[in-house]
Amino acid sequence: MLLCLTANHQNASFDLLEKLSIGAPAAASTLVAGSAFVSGAVVLATCNRFEAYLDIDEPLTGATAVAVQSTIDAMSIASGVQPEELRRSVTVITGDAVAGHLFSVTSGLESVVVGEDEISGQVGRALDAARQSGTTSSNLDRLFQTATHTSRDVKNRTALGGAGRSLVRLALEMASSRVTDWSQTRVLLVGTGQYAATTLAALRDRGAVDVRVYSPSGRAQRFAAKYDTAFETSLPAAIGASDIVVTCTSTMAIAPADVPDDNRRLIIDLGLPRNVDPAVAGMPGVEMLDLELISKHAPIEALTAATDARALVGNAAASFTTAAVIEPAIVALRSHIFDVLDAEIERAERKAGSADSTDTVAALRHLAGVLLHAPSVRARELAREGRADEFVAALDALYGIGPAAAAVALPVDGRADESLAG
Secondary structure, eight states: OEEEEEEETTTSOHHHHHHHHHHHHHHHHHHHHTOSSEEEEEEEEETTEEEEEEEEOOOSTTHHHHHHHHHHHHHHHHHOOOHHHHHHHOEEEETHHHHHHHHHHHTTTTSSSTTOSHHHHHHHHHHHHHHHHTOOOHHHHHHHHHHHHHHHHHHHHSGGGOSOOSHHHHHHHHHGGGOSOGGGOEEEEEOOSHHHHHHHHHHHHHTOOEEEEEOTTSOHHHHHHHHTOEEOSOHHHHHHTOSEEEEOOSSOOBOGGGSOSSSOEEEEEOOSSOSBOGGGGGSTTEEEEEHHHHHHTOOOOOHHHHHHHHHHHHHHHHHHHHHHHHHHHHHHHHHHHHHHHHHHHHHHHHHHTTOOOHHHHHHHHHHHHHHHHHHHHHHHHHHHTTOHHHHHHHHHHHHOOOHHHHHHHSOOOOEEEEESOO
């Protein structure tokens, strides 16, 4: 069964999300290694959400509750957040509703800026990280791949596919009220990851031409060469020569000692955890935009576009759930038929001796495939109608195929709309 625990900008503070984002890398491995029935885990950590997706077996009554508690404990240890605080802030999603939630998240429908561009890539990187650490499962792999395909469909087939939806672009739009001419504005970009590349592109789209990059990890020169910009080696000097500073790195990058008090400047902190010491905001001449402030100015979603996108996401989730419910039963039927066929072919070959029967065997296998096509199609139709249990019952009645297929044919719980509190 699939399970998701989500803390996001809708149900958790940015302070909590910041703490969770720091501990994200360790959480998935702990969840898989520390539980006998968590077969897979993928952790998604972005600037406005932290989510743990689990693939769990149910060897005992209340396995979901045990898995939730195990996840809370692992997240608490990794982040330093007390378990009680996590319970108050985390929403639990189970069963069929997990696919709909992830597909909606990946398509940008749950983001601060509806339809944002970056989230799909972040979801893909979360799956890659789980693969590299060995914590994913076949169910989670299929879930996340389908989420990425669904996001592409949303972008290609709805009005949410327009370029330029992101927190970065919203931040720069807010900054534009303080900028007379972007082409004459000196900008310092702190960070050299994919988010920094996205930010650089957004700055250039605004008309910024004097953009320099600084990296706390020393990768500025390589980034500058790749993206045809200049780089800095001294942070205080670079800040002193800038009108706007944009931070998008993974660690605390700017302290009060780094900021000269010789001029007015705008600092845009796009990092989670925070890249700028909160004390910087109180320094003379400094104006600060951070994620919490930016999120409060997110535009109201385009109603029609979001409605169309949600309909597409709903259809994709229903198809995913249908496949998850009925495919194991179809596989069981195919395995049974081909096992019977193989046994009969072996018996016939023993009886016939060494006679060449290659053409006959191929013809029989083709015939078996043809005969299986119609019941496979019908099984999927029944699943879409919510009648998958009828197909499983028929397999049991006709062929004695039951337990393995029936175990996956029953729907599981939907979304728990309440938080863990109470």
